[in-house]
Amino acid sequence: xxxxxxxxxxxxxxxxxxxxxxxxxxxxxxxxxxxxxxxxxxxxxxxxxxxxxxxxxxxxxxxxxxxxxxxxxxxxxxxxxxxxxxxxxxxxxxxxxxxxxxxxxxxxxxxxxxxxxxxxxxxxxxxxxxxxxxxxxxxxxxxxxxxxxxxxxxxxxxxxxxxxxxxxxxxxxxxxxxxxxxxxxxxxxxxxxxxxxxxxxxxxxxxxxxxxxxxxxxxxxxxxxxxxxxxxxxxxxxxxxxxxxxxxxxxxxx
Numbered sequence: 001x002x003x004x005x006x007x008x009x010x011x012x013x014x015x016x017x018x019x020x021x022x023x024x025x026x027x028x029x030x031x032x033x034x035x036x037x038x039x040x041x042x043x044x045x046x047x048x049x050x051x052x053x054x055x056x057x058x059x060x061x062x063x064x065x066x067x068x069x070x071x072x073x074x075x076x077x078x079x080x081x082x083x084x085x086x087x088x089x090x091x092x093x094x095x096x097x098x099x100x101x102x103x104x105x106x107x108x109x110x111x112x113x114x115x116x117x118x119x120x121x122x123x124x125x126x127x128x129x130x131x132x133x134x135x136x137x138x139x140x141x142x143x144x145x146x147x148x149x150x151x152x153x154x155x156x157x158x159x160x161x162x163x164x165x166x167x168x169x170x171x172x173x174x175x176x177x178x179x180x181x182x183x184x185x186x187x188x189x190x191x192x193x194x195x196x197x198x199x200x201x202x203x204x205x206x207x208x209x210x211x212x213x214x215x216x217x218x219x220x221x222x223x224x225x226x227x228x229x230x231x232x233x234x235x236x237x238x239x240x241x242x243x244x245x246x247x248x249x250x251x252x253x254x
Contacts, residue, residue: 001043001092003121007113009038009092012055017083020171022076024063029093030056036094036110036117039079039125041087047075047125048117050110055093070189071127077174077221078125078212084168124214127188159184159244170236173227174206177218177242185218186247194222195251196229204229208248220250 013026029035031054039047051058062079065072082089096110118126161178169175177185186192188210196202206222213219233254234240243251 001040001045004038004040004045004092004094007094009036009094011090011092013091015039015079015083015089015091017080020084022063022079022083024056024059026056026059026091029095030054032093032095034096034110036096036113038092038123040090040092041082045121045123046078046082046089047123048114048121050114052110059091074127074209074211075125077209080172081168081174081212084172125211127211161242162239163242165230165234165236165238165240167236169240170230170234171227173223173225173230174209174219174221175240175242176213177220179215179217181244182217184244184247190248192220193249194220194226195245195249196226197233197253202229 012029013024016023016025033054034052035055036048036050037055037059038045038049049058061069061072062075065076079089094110094113159181161181163169163175185208188208190208192206192208194204194206196204204222204225206220206226209219209221210216229252230240238254241253243253245251
């Protein structure tokens, strides 16, 4: 974080977690526009962005993202997970005072710095930047990617793992894939079919995320349908079995 404060970033607020929802808290500069902003937790820079809109308006998009706002939805989920695990999240901004010029032209400081800082600081929540330019996830499938294992109960142990349903997984409709199974899943933002329980007609659709976890391992998002099914079929602290049927199909069971 010192690299940000050395550039002139100041703390203007934070995010908090109340009744299962994230809450934006700004102490100052709510209506300041043309700023570079950053989300920082315990000194760790997690996200950097810029806005020409008033700061409060832009950040509210992360608090209540629209259905077609992919970046806002992705960052909202990252914020939600962090806060639900009891970690703090501060908001810092760098204000463009309009004094930077080249000849008679005013240079947009926020726009000019954003790409450089994302590349150099490598915030894990930024989709662009060098942390996203990585080697492809090599598929080492023990079965063809277009083939589904017909007998779910007898699927290979090497394609099955369990997740413990702590508070986050139990309530929020997502779970992380263990590192050793990472290469069995498709790339970031690929849709995934999620089959639930013994009834094979009980299917929901979610997506694979490889940006919320710093090491690029998949996070499976199923949203409210998944959290509703988990709540009906498991107790807090139970283990949920995840059977990988293909890079884009999984089966969840007890």
